[in-house]
Amino acid sequence: MSQELFQEVINDLEKLLTTEIGYDVIIYAGENENIKELHAHSNILCTRSQYFNTAFSNEWAEKKDGKFIFKKPNVSPHLFKMILRFIYCGKIDLNKLQGPEVLKLLIVVDELNIQSLISYIQNYLINHRDEYLQQDPIGILEAVYQHESFTDLWNYCLEKVCQDPKMLFNSDKFTSLKSSLLKLLLERDDLELDEIFIWDSLLKWGLAQNPSISKDVTKWNKEDITIMERTLHGFIPLVRFYHISSEDFLDKIYPIKKLLSKDLAKDLVKFYIAPDRKPNIDEIQPPRKSKLIHVVYDSILIERQHFAIIASWIDKKKDLYYNARNIPYNFNLIFRSSRDGNTPAAFHSKCDNKGPTIVIAKVANSEKIVGGYNPFQWNSSNQDMPTIDSFIYLFTDKNDIKTAKVGYSKGDQHSVRNLADYGPGFGSGTDLICWNDGRWLRSSAASYPEINGIPTGFFNVDDYEVFQVI
Structure with a gap:
């Protein structure tokens, strides 16, 4: 029987970086009063970075007293320490960095040719630093434009600018x-x-x-x-x-x-x-047209960007959400309680046997949106169904998509509840269900993880919608 104890190896490598035992590389990061001497090991740098591999193999790195010398005045000691930690043990924490620092880190990582980190930092900027990307669009575009490997970030910035130029x-x-x-x-x-x-x-x-x-x-x-x-x-x-x-x-x-x-x-x-006379011109460029125009989702509760996040949850995308331009699904409205009637009979009449659906409900007297995804189809069989693909979710503030939270089913037999006398239901306990009198109930987290912020007990909603996912 073989075992793979990766964590022990990672911890030892991180300890090696800290103790610096047997180091043969000196890196001078920063300049002037901010310069700092950092120590590393050439065999590890060479293995993890194409930049260092080339430097050591071609012997163009400066060497003094048996140690390789690198001078990186364009990189702060703090950022270079983060890079070294990632090289040694694959760990990095970007949350404490400001937006400009994250971009600087990305540029340095590109110079050092650490491909996995280039992709990770791009995704982090797109998913978690959207506000920064909008604060200085020209500076960021020009910085990204100079680096061919920043494809994801480049495409994202271009789309954001075209959407709100x-x-x-x-x-x-x-x-x-x-x-x-x-x-x-x-x-x-x-x-x-x-x-x-x-x-x-x-x-x-x-x-x-x-x-x-x-x-x-x-x-x-x-x-x-x-x-x-x-x-x-x-x-x-x-x-x-x-x-x-x-x-x-x-x-x-x-x-x-x-x-x-x-x-x-x-x-x-x-x-x-003579505007009514057809011009005798072979090629007249068509008017510019938003990529968002061809599909409009008929919701009175949420906007297109919410559907982009929901689509990402359906596909279980953890690192890079879809944006409003590349949603791979159509969402077809099949039920709205204020229009069709806030009763179990109305829900089942409109929603049964329609395939996968997303449920969207706005909590009364708040900006909260709650709901869930059924990957099967609703029916009135009074039989629950197990799955690991269904989820319930919360937007704490529908006006701020960063407040989105999602929890996937643990896979038990009550993941999706098909109850003839109730509306859409998720989980035993109950995790989330539309009660038979039109109120909603969340009594406990049983089949799904706890999502702080979803009202507990009975609560009212202003309206709720069900969309067929195509």
Whole structure:
């Protein structure tokens, strides 16, 4: 019989880092008064980091008195200690770091080529530091843009900016945005901005690159127009002029039409003079369109971002939730108590034999949302069903998705309760059930883990909905 006692090995390696017995690497982290000497072991660094493996194998690391010397002035001693701890024993705690520190740590980890930690830190920023990512979208985008391995974070930031682009375009730092990034954004079909706002922003950006030119376009001379034309040359084709109102075209574009090519200016004038006449133009870009438009979930209790989290729970995604753009399910409303009747008969009439469903209820006189997921189908057989895939959940404040909590069934025979005289029910005890008089009950945590915040005893809900999960 073999046993794998990983924890003992991990503890010993962590102790080796602390005691520094037999170290042959000296790392000077930080600079000036913040510099600190750290000690490590080359064989462990070489095994766990491609950066150190290359350094030792190619012998380009400085060596003095039999010890390898590394100088990392761009990394604080605190962050490098965290990296060493992860290298030695796989442990890391990001919760005490501020958002900028987490991003700095990610950049250093990328330099050291520790792939597993690159992925972990990206997921942590996406799931737990969304507020930070929105505070400085330009700085973060530019930082992430320089690192090819930050794919998950890059895609997430781009989607956030396209979903709420004014947080970037209205930023004080917008005019400092690199041209390559601005072009990339304007190429996006899902950039949720009016074209005239994009045109105004583009002029604002162009003027910031040429501060000697007056912001009053009526004062531009021939040289000013030439300079602005060169500055905006690569951007003009990205503006979808045919989706701007005639008033805005007349007031904001026509006066400086010399910035446009002669053919484009001529075609636009024809188009706005006779808008009902089909333009003789082979390729007119379609209007920008949000990726969120094609599916609208008919809930009066929660928003799309809540459904994204619920979808993540269904797929048991622990590290990286779906976002509002990549939900892999449709949620079809089949029951609403305020519309269909708050009775067990109404519930079973609408919901029985409809396949997997999610139940959503808003607790009266609060912002709490409670509910559960049935991976089977409801019926009136009075027979409970075991599963490890069902769950109950809570949003302590529906306006703050970070308050979400979930608990999966322990797998006992009462995971899902099909009671003809009651509404949806989960767990023996009872963990969560709609009682036969329309009230809800949570008496104890039995089939599911305890979720602090779900009301105990009988409580009322303002409304509850059931969605078929497709």
